Amino acid sequence: MTGNTDVVVIGGGYSGVMAANRLTQRDDVTVTLINPRPAFVERIRLHQLVSGSDDAVVDYPEILAERVRLVVDTVTRIDASGRSVTLASGGTLGYDYLVYAVGSGSADRRVPGAAEFAYPIASLEEAQRLRPLLEAAPVTAAVTVVGAGPSGIETAAELAEGGRAVTLVCGEVLGPYLHRSGRRSVARRLAALGVTVLEGPDATVTTVTRDTVQLADGRTLPSHVTIWTAGFGVPDLARRNGLSTDAVGRLLTDETLTSVDDDRIVATGDAAAPSDLPYRMSCQGAVQLGPQAAGTVLSRIAGEHPAPVDVGFFGQCISLGRRAGIFQFAHRDDAARGLYLGGRPGASLKELICKSIVWQLAHEARHPGAHNLWAKDPQRRQLLRTERGGALTAR
Incomplete structure (x- = not known):
């Protein structure tokens, strides 16, 4: 491809920012990032926003390369054949390549009454809506947190540490991802904070x-x-615009993160389903997928075949209030191990990880392409061969 190449990135979360920054490696690439908010949201701190210990936002100039144009708007339509996107404000933007990084949000609350009377916290606006409600409630008022994953555990612990009377409703099991030894550690900490755990x-x-x-x-x-x-x-943006998605709504791609429908569309982060075997929705996966999605675009611009995605995991980190936490170590394929780090060291490691992720975004903005030390997962190649009868799909 000769001349300037226009790349539009939809979504300014962890993965979208990493992708946009890395795309600035080439001087002949113009990068536009479209995001509905003027500031970056640290989703891994939204439970702190609810409790009042953090605002969970970072100014984009701190983490976004100067060459990336930020458009504060929402994409309502993708015209793949015309290579353009329509904005809620009424404008359109053309592209040569599109990076689909719309992320994830709250699941549909199909339990009767949940949509009307329960408060989700998966987005900045949801967390901001909940915070004054809690501030206005008596400290003795009963608070129920529904959901046994990291968000539920962190929110319950954060509020209980502040003196709230909290019940955590888990369903089947507390912390499904955790190894049983890590789960016991979390249960002990929640009990010490006075959280009633129902599972x-x-x-x-x-x-x-x-x-x-x-x-x-x-x-x-x-x-x-x-x-x-x-x-x-x-978000159902891909599905609404005729692109192939999995049952959840993630864009179906091959192993290079390229849409199975259009090689000018590349997906990343929580909204990507490579080979219909998506990675766990997580910040850890997003910061690895973003640069690799950008790498796919850059390879195609250079007339080269993109490399298959390679993401590995170290584990899962969960804060348990401001004074304790747990890091659940995992194998590279994201299966939990029996090893964990808890207590104050766990809290310190969680805070270090939160800060280091913002640092990674900022570092990529200043030095695009400098960091490629991902935790590789050799098990995925074998899994794909088993699932696909020996063929690794790539376009």
Whole structure:
């Protein structure tokens, strides 16, 4: 390809920012990042926003390369054949390549009453809406957190540490990702904070009302504020515009993160489903996928075949208030190991990781392409061969 190449990135989260910054490696590439907010959201700190210990935002100039043009708007339509996107404000932007990095948000709350009376916190606006509600509630008011994943655990611990009366409704099991030894450590810390943990098949929410949560076994829990952290969903932008997605709504791609429908569209982060075997939705995956999505675009511009994606994991880090945390170590294929780091060291490591991610974004902005030390997962290649009968899909 000769001349200037226009690349549009939809979504300014962890993966989108990493992709946009890396694309500035080439002087003949013009990068436009479209995001609905003027500031970057640290989603891994939204539970702190709810408790009042952090605002969970970073100014884009701190982490975005100067050459990246930021457009504060929302994409409402993708015209793949015409290579353009339509904005909510009414304008359109053309592209040579499109990076689909729309991220994830709250899952549909299909439990009766949940959409009306439970408060999700997967986005900045949701967390900001909840914070004054909690501030106005008496400190003794019952708070119910629904969802046993990291967001639920972190939110419950953060509020309990501040003196709130918190019940964490887990469904089947507390911390499904955790190894049983790590799970026991988390349970001990939550108990020390005074969190009531309900788990097992009967601890499934069946109905939410304005001031109660009803469970499958017939119990009714008083709940002045109900916080919903059960699951994540993906925006339906790709599906609405005729692009192939998985059941959740993630854009289906090959192993180079290229859309199975259009080699000018590349997906990354939580909204990507390479080979219909997506990685766990996480910041850890996003900061690895972003640069590799950009690498696919840069390879195509250079007339080269893109490399297959290669993402590995170290584990999962969960804060348990400001004074404790846990780092659950994992194998590169994201399977939890028996090893974990807890207590104050766990809290210190979690905070170090949160700060280091912002540093990674800023470093990529200043030195695009300098960091490529991803944790490789050799198991994925074998899994793909098994799933695909020996063929690794790539375009």
